[in-house]
Amino acid sequence: MANNKNNTILKAHQLSIGYKTKKIETIIASNINFELKKGQLIGLVGANGIGKSTLLRTLIKVQPSLFGSIQINNKDLDATSTIDLAKQLSIVLTEPLLSKNLSVFELIALGRHPYTNWIGSLSENDLTIINNALELVNILELKEKRCYELSDGQLQKVMIARALAQDTAIIALDEPTSHLDMYHKAYILKLLQKLTKETGKTILFSSHEIDLAIQLCDTMIVMQKNEVICDQPCNLISDGVFETLFPKDLISFDNKTGSFRVSK
Numbered sequence: 001m002a003n004n005k006n007n008t009i010l011k012a013h014q015l016s017i018g019y020k021t022k023k024i025e026t027i028i029a030s031n032i033n034f035e036l037k038k039g040q041l042i043g044l045v046g047a048n049g050i051g052k053s054t055l056l057r058t059l060i061k062v063q064p065s066l067f068g069s070i071q072i073n074n075k076d077l078d079a080t081s082t083i084d085l086a087k088q089l090s091i092v093l094t095e096p097l098l099s100k101n102l103s104v105f106e107l108i109a110l111g112r113h114p115y116t117n118w119i120g121s122l123s124e125n126d127l128t129i130i131n132n133a134l135e136l137v138n139i140l141e142l143k144e145k146r147c148y149e150l151s152d153g154q155l156q157k158v159m160i161a162r163a164l165a166q167d168t169a170i171i172a173l174d175e176p177t178s179h180l181d182m183y184h185k186a187y188i189l190k191l192l193q194k195l196t197k198e199t200g201k202t203i204l205f206s207s208h209e210i211d212l213a214i215q216l217c218d219t220m221i222v223m224q225k226n227e228v229i230c231d232q233p234c235n236l237i238s239d240g241v242f243e244t245l246f247p248k249d250l251i252s253f254d255n256k257t258g259s260f261r262v263s264k
């Protein structure tokens with residue numbers, strides 16, 4: 001048990017997420033409790049508008065929680081400075097790049113920002129880490145290209161390499177497979193799985209690719225209307241969690257194949 005506890009890298013306790021203005025508090029989900037383990041691939045899934053991005057943004061401190069606590073490596077997120085957080089957690093969001101004029105190398109080098117001085121000059125160690133990231137994601141041949149020359153799939157790999165160059169224990173990605181074809185969706189998620197195995201990093205991603213997440217993830221966080229459940233995919237299947245994810249009139253879950261089907 002003690003070993004299990006040490007293995008926890010991110011913990012949410014009695015967490016409520018949502019939006020607050022001066023006048024109104026809108027709770028999107030509450031009573032969220034889970035512990036994410038080191039070296040795992042974790043998929044965050046749920047229907048459109050259920051709150052996946054809200055939860056992900058709260059976990060990475062892009063927006064505040066309404067209640068409860070989040071701990072990374074046993075330290076409260078609220079008590080973690082931005083620079084310390086940047087050394088523990090890297091983020092790949094879906095927003096378009098501010099400057100597509102950067103070369104692939106320059107963009108990945110930005111991942112070293114928590115460690116470089118204010119002019120951003122790169123040491124030998126920084127260069128080694130950037131080259132390792134290019135190799136791990138298998139995009140060495142793109143190194144000199146400008147980002148505007150890349151396809152969506154290539155750009156997604158570059159963003160993952162930038163997160164790797166940041167050298168953090170956790171990488172969080174918001175819908176890393178949106179805009180990709182079936183092959184590249186599988187390619188990117190398989191790449192994330194490979195990276196957890198080869199680097200020991202914990203990778204958390206939100207996605208609509210539930211079938212793929214079931215096949216590739218160690219753990220899944222399933223957001224439902226009244227509950228957020230975190231468990232291994234096989235347990236979630238045997239507990240019937242996916243069967244209630246969407247209205248049955250159109251989509252049903254086949255326990256035997258572990259995949260969704262359109263009702264005829």
Ligand SMILES: Nc1ncnc2c1ncn2[C@@H]1O[C@H](COP(=O)(O)OP(=O)(O)OP(=O)(O)O)[C@@H](O)[C@H]1O
Nearest residue numbers: 019026028046047048049050051052053054055208
């Ligand atoms: N800035 C905001 N202020 C208030 N409400 C918001 C804001 N952003 C999102 N919401 C609401 O929060 C709820 C959850 O949205 P969120 O984007 O987290 O869902 P999601 O599961 O990521 O959706 P999708 O799968 O469609 O991307 C929605 O009802 C949405 O309207």
